[in-house]
Each structure stands twice: as structure tokens, then as C-alpha cells.
Amino acid sequence: AQKITQTQPGMFVQEKEAVTLDCTYDTSDPSYGLFWYKQPSSGEMIFLIYQGSYDQQNATEGRYSLNFQKARKSANLVISASQLGDSAMYFCAMRLSGGYNKLIFGAGTRLAVHP
């Protein structure tokens, strides 16, 4: 069965430090996409970064990078130089190639950035 696991319910990081949020996934489909979304207290889901299963390089988007280890089925999000505005819930999600584009989400990790 397809599944996303985020094992860290909550994380703390000092402002300006880097933090890694863990995500592992389970699928037998060789073609899939992995997404990270940020959900601030306002509730809206904000797209951060995407990694395709066939992508040769790890995705990067500004301060966000994805540590993609295909053999381990992990897709950890790395946030560099944390800012107070990074405090939010972070969700990892997967989309399979054969489906109708629906996303399968993990339970999320709440990140708190301390000054």
C-alpha cells in the first residue's frame, strides 16, 4: 500500500540554523513524485519543492532542498538558515503516475523556530 511516514511530530530549531524534516514513503510504483508543503497557522497549504523518482539530482528551491535517497525511500526536507516565519506544519506528499493525480499525505511535522 502507498504510504507516507513522517516520524517527527515536532521539531525545534534555532533561528539561522539548518533543520532536516524526515519523510519516508512506501510504494512499488517505479514512477512517482514527492512534494513538500508548508501549512502556517492560517491553514493554507503552500507548495515548497518537488522531487521526481527519476530525477538524477536532488531538488533545490532557495533555502529548501530535498535529500532524496531512493534506495532508502526517503525524501527529507532541509531548510537552511531558518527564519521565524518558517514556523509551521510541514507535510510530505506523494503522487503516483497511474493515479488521478491525488496526493497521499503524511501526518506532518510541526516546526518551531526560536530566536
Added chain:
Amino acid sequence: GAGVSQSPSNKVTEKGKDVELRCDPISGHTALYWYRQSLGQGLEFLIYFQGNSAPDKSGLPSDRFSAERTGGSVSTLTIQRTQQEDSAVYLCASSLALRARRETQYFGPGTRLLVL
């Protein structure tokens, strides 16, 4: 506005009443999705629209839930005879429906439903 909009932002209803939640997708996005987020949980897929048709309704939890989309744009999610376990945030998303793995879904702010 350029983003996905949803209304109402908050809805309080009594058990047994019907509710309608509305989603207005990004202009030009032919794909529309409804998700549900219970307190402290991740998002749970409900239904997917391509144009006005719904090829994937697999996430609807019971026959009390239904959704429609007209004119390939606005969608309405209806919950009949609401139960307390229906209390959640209902999120709508839209995308270009390029059927590419990279295709990104853009979410609205959600409707917070509380069933008393």
C-alpha cells in the same frame, strides 16, 4: 484574485443538518481536488474532478458526501445529515491537469467545519 478561494471560511452547524462548501479554483485549472484534514492529522483525499466529471470519488467516506462541479469551474461539496465526526477542515486544490508527475496542486485556505 489569483489563488483558490473557498467559502465559507468557517461553518458551525448542528448534527443532522446539511452543509454546502464552495471552491473556486484558479482560472484555467481544469483539475480540482477536495481533501479533508482532521485535527492534528494529514490531508485525506476525498474526490477529484477533471472538468465537470469526477473520475475518482474513492475518498468520499460515505454516501452522505457528494460533490459537483459546473462549468468546469466552481465546485460544491455537500455533506448531508452531518455528524460530529465530520468536523474538520475541508481543503480544495486545483491544478492544470497536465497529467505530469511534476504537476503542482495549489490549495485554498480551507473551510473549518464544526458539527455540534
